[in-house]
Amino acid sequence: MDETAQAPLTTAATANGDYAEWYASVRHRLSGSGLWLCGDEPGRMDADTAAKCDYRVLLTRLSPWEDTVESFTHRLLYQIVRALPGVYPDFAFLPPRADQALFDEARVPWLIGIHSKKPALSFDAIGISNSIVQELVNLAPLLEKSGIPLKKSERMARPEIPLVILGGANAIHTSILMVPEPPVDVIFAGEDVEKVREVFATAAEGKRKGLSKLQVIAELVKIEGCIAPDAPQATGKHHAETPATARLMIGAPLPLSADTAGSGTIQISEGCRSFCSFCSESYVRKPYRDENAGALFEAAKEMKKAQGLSKIDLFSFNYASHGDFYALVEKLLEITPGIGLKSQRMDTIAGDPRLLPLMHALGKSSLTFGIEGISSRLRSYLHKNLPDATLRRALEIVMSAPVREVKLFFILTGLEDASDFAELADLAALVKSLGQRVGRGPRVVFSATALVRFPWTPLEWEAAPTMKAVAALAEEFEKTVSRTGYEA
Numbered sequence: 001m002d003e004t005a006q007a008p009l010t011t012a013a014t015a016n017g018d019y020a021e022w023y024a025s026v027r028h029r030l031s032g033s034g035l036w037l038c039g040d041e042p043g044r045m046d047a048d049t050a051a052k053c054d055y056r057v058l059l060t061r062l063s064p065w066e067d068t069v070e071s072f073t074h075r076l077l078y079q080i081v082r083a084l085p086g087v088y089p090d091f092a093f094l095p096p097r098a099d100q101a102l103f104d105e106a107r108v109p110w111l112i113g114i115h116s117k118k119p120a121l122s123f124d125a126i127g128i129s130n131s132i133v134q135e136l137v138n139l140a141p142l143l144e145k146s147g148i149p150l151k152k153s154e155r156m157a158r159p160e161i162p163l164v165i166l167g168g169a170n171a172i173h174t175s176i177l178m179v180p181e182p183p184v185d186v187i188f189a190g191e192d193v194e195k196v197r198e199v200f201a202t203a204a205e206g207k208r209k210g211l212s213k214l215q216v217i218a219e220l221v222k223i224e225g226c227i228a229p230d231a232p233q234a235t236g237k238h239h240a241e242t243p244a245t246a247r248l249m250i251g252a253p254l255p256l257s258a259d260t261a262g263s264g265t266i267q268i269s270e271g272c273r274s275f276c277s278f279c280s281e282s283y284v285r286k287p288y289r290d291e292n293a294g295a296l297f298e299a300a301k302e303m304k305k306a307q308g309l310s311k312i313d314l315f316s317f318n319y320a321s322h323g324d325f326y327a328l329v330e331k332l333l334e335i336t337p338g339i340g341l342k343s344q345r346m347d348t349i350a351g352d353p354r355l356l357p358l359m360h361a362l363g364k365s366s367l368t369f370g371i372e373g374i375s376s377r378l379r380s381y382l383h384k385n386l387p388d389a390t391l392r393r394a395l396e397i398v399m400s401a402p403v404r405e406v407k408l409f410f411i412l413t414g415l416e417d418a419s420d421f422a423e424l425a426d427l428a429a430l431v432k433s434l435g436q437r438v439g440r441g442p443r444v445v446f447s448a449t450a451l452v453r454f455p456w457t458p459l460e461w462e463a464a465p466t467m468k469a470v471a472a473l474a475e476e477f478e479k480t481v482s483r484t485g486y487e488a
Contacts, residue, residue: 015370018117019108026106031096035256036065039114043253043307045082045089050116053088055204057081058113058123058162062135062142065093065114069257070267072249072315073169074129078249080196081127090115090123091253093136103145120146124160125203127182130168133452136176139183141165151181152230156213163203163213165220167196172237172284173455174229184231185217188227191270191285192240193248195264198223227237237284243270243293244298251306263311263340264303266296268328272317277383278372278456279412281317293324297331304335308402311338320348320355329358337451338363346371348384350394356401365404367442369394372411374448374477375423382451383458392430399434403442410448412473414465428484446488448474 027034059077064245068074074091081089090113095103103110111120120126126148129134140150148161155161166174167188174187188199197218206216220226224238246266254260271288272281300312312332319325319341332339339362346369349356359367366439371386373379379386398406408431410424428446435441450470465473480488 002251004070017119017122019112019119020117022106022108023117026102029102030099032066036069036093036096037112037114038256039091039117041253041256043113044115053086055087055089055125055207056118057085057089057125057127057200058092058111058120059089059127059129060092060111060120060142061094061129061131062138063094063173064096065129066096068093068131069255070260071129071131072267072313073131075252075255075265076245076248077127077196077286079131079252080193081200083248084201084204085199087200089150090118092120094127100145101443109146110142111148120148120162121160125163125165125200127200128164128166128168129164129267130170130174130468132168133173135170136174140324143183150183152183152185153181155185156398159213161213163216165199165203167199175455176339178229178232179451180230184229185213186220187224187229188226189235190237192238193244194240195223195225199226202397214246220302229268230333239269240289240367242289242292243267244362246291246296247302250302251301255308262309263313263338264300264307264309265313265315266300266303266317267315268296268322268325269316273321274318274373274385275383277458278451278454280457283456285317288321290322293322293328293331296328300332301335310336311340312336313340314342316342318345318348320344322354325359326354329362342368345369346394347390349397350390353397356397360402366407367398367405368407368409369398370409371410371427373413374410374416374427375419378411378413378415378420378424381413381415391427395431396434399431399441401442405443405445407445407447410446410477411451412448412477413451414469414473416473416476421476423473424480425478425483428486429485432484444486446477446486448477448488 003080023034023037058073061074078089081087092111092113095110110121143150149155164184165186165188166184171187171189177184177187177450202219202223203216206219217228217310221228226238227233249264250267269290273288274282276282303309322328324431329339341359341364342363344355372382376388431444453462453464478488
């Protein structure tokens with residue numbers, strides 16, 4: 001740990017123990033004029049209610065605000081915590097790289113509540129939302145620069161240090177944290193609202209009973225999905241009957257971002273029906289469940305009334321899988337002119353002639369599709385149910401549609417050979433000919449990433465190729481695509 005991190009993190013704090021005055025003095029020097037740390041969000045807990053709370057939770061992202069501001073789940077977590085009696089939630093983010101020197105210069109902790117401007121050490125618990133595995137590289141510096149010891153024994157020896165609880169979509173892939181002196185105290189894997197609520201309710205009740213942090217941890221690991229990383233034990237993930245998150249989003253804080261202004265999110269389903277061998281979601285978020293369309297519509301009406309929304313985004317791994325999808329969209333159009341949809345599976349586009357016209361009517365001009373394997377052989381290996389005939393039919397529909405851009409995503413498995421790249425070349429040529437057939441065509445971008453063999457998937461124990469091998473495949477991918485004149 002460097003000298004800046006070891007120094008007392010109080011230089012810029014006022015007598016009230018917050019950094020509001022420091023923020024006001026440097027805001028003009030921060031990225032984006034400091035909007036990410038402003039915290040004047042409509043819908044946040046009011047100051048009078050916050051002052052009555054006896055338990056404080058700092059909901060933390062391991063990435064900067066700008067990269068996570070559109071996160072639906074982070075605001076959902078805020079709503080779950082704020083509903084607990086006497087519990088105050090606040091948001092914190094990894095400071096942008098350009099701002100970190102300003103924090104260090106004034107010996108300001110990196111973790112500050114954006115609403116309260118209070119440092120991490122003034123909270124009872126830090127709830128870390130870990131979305132993707134790459135974010136874990138930010139965990140140690142973020143804690144260290146906030147005055148929080150990285151060793152559990154040191155945190156336990158100091159009552160003023162908050163509990164560090166890590167959850168989120170990547171929580172199930174955090175075995176790297178399972179060491180004798182872990183940087184977090186509890187890992188929670190799960191999506192069920194009631195279990196998340198139980199975690200923070202148990203922690204708050206433990207403090208009120210005067211329990212030590214070790215005693216609180218002992219209570220937390222009794223909850224399904226919770227483990228202490230220094231003492232791993234068998235646990236399970238509880239799956240709620242339906243997501244049941246829509247009503248919780250009524251009155252949620254609205255981020256101060258032009259990209260999210262006037263829009264809200266409702267989760268219409270949970271899980272995925274498919275079994276793609278590379279996809280963690282296909283195996284850890286089963287079974288697939290639909291949310292009731294009537295309940296979703298009623299929640300959307302309340303959200304619009306409470307927050308003045310002009311757009312509703314539908315959150316789902318595959319929105320067209322919802323049993324009442326078209327009826328739901330029709331009802332939502334009665335109350336809002338805008339409905340946001342993520343891009344869709346190609347087999348659904350090929351099999352449902354209504355879907356693409358609907359997407360176009362809703363203003364979606366950029367489409368993204370995961371083809372995954374660059375050949376039929378590799379799509380079969382990845383359990384991607386996308387036969388050649390279905391893929392061709394989907395491309396014919398897409399390339400003749402009035403859309404601005406099409407992005408095609410692929411996975412490099414390390415098993416590619418010359419015959420597979422020949423199929424990729426044929427595919428790119430097909431896309432080009434389809435565009436020429438209609439006398440125009442959207443911008444087409446081919447993109448590839450290396451296969452990650454996630455735990456809990458059928459590919460978990462397969463040997464991964466070296467970085468050198470992946471780089472060679474990526475170079476061949478780019479050459480193959482570029483020969484057709486498309487971007488790679």
